[in-house]
Amino acid sequence: MDILTVQELQSKDEVLSAFSVMKQLRTHLDEEAYLDLVVDAQKHDRYKMAALLRGTDIVAVVGFKPMTTLYYGRFVWVCDLVTDEGERSKGYGEKLLAYVHNWARANDFGSVALSSGLQRAAAHRFYEEKMGYEKSSYVFKVSLS
Template sequence: MDTMIVKELESPKEMLEAFPVMNQLRTHLDEKTYLDLVIEAKEKDMYRLFALFDQGEIVAVIGFKPMITLYYGRFVWVCDLVTDQTKRSNGYGERLLSYVHEWAEDHEYRSVALSSGLQRTDAHRFYEEKMGYDKVSYVFKKNIISSK
């Protein structure tokens, strides 16, 4: 029997339950900032947050948003993907990312894209070798307003 289920996290309570795992990727966020950003992104930017549960425990989290650009057309942008550090190499990231691939296809989005920090070589290997992603660009960032 499969003990794994993917569930969308919709209430603030559910979103907060995912914070300990998400915080392993987004270490700069405290609970309040995380929750405020998730709620705002859901309301204004179609952000979706899903968790993979194994035997009732959150083991991985993914956040994504459907988008349309001239470059990609209709696509899904994966904003956040993290597996609990104590549960890695169990196929959880593959399961969640495959779920997003299915979601994209079901909703008529043509592709899935993401960026990954330069230092995350294990993640890059996962995306390219395990999930069949291609490197198609560099992502550049310029801070406009300094954080206080």
């Protein structure tokens, strides 16, 4: 049986090691843009990235950040959650969300929230049925370029 571990990714090399998995979710990013964004978010926005490893292989990645708003109070926002395409439906997303939930509790954050693209029906079933998340709002976006 393979041992699964969660590792926070902090150095540039660690962050780069997760690119091939994260690219499956953030297909618009090349390696350089990905690294620039993660480093900037870690430095300025308290962004954290963690990988689920089976042995030394990254099988899933989560990116999250602690936030405070008037609506949610102190909460953790899950920015990114992806399991490697060949490793899906093995409970890896659940393990990483449990890691985020535990991190939030340990750091006195009262809830965890995320958004998910409208087209991702399977992900929505996972969040609602498996993880107990509730739909609480729509997210709206406008491009300023």
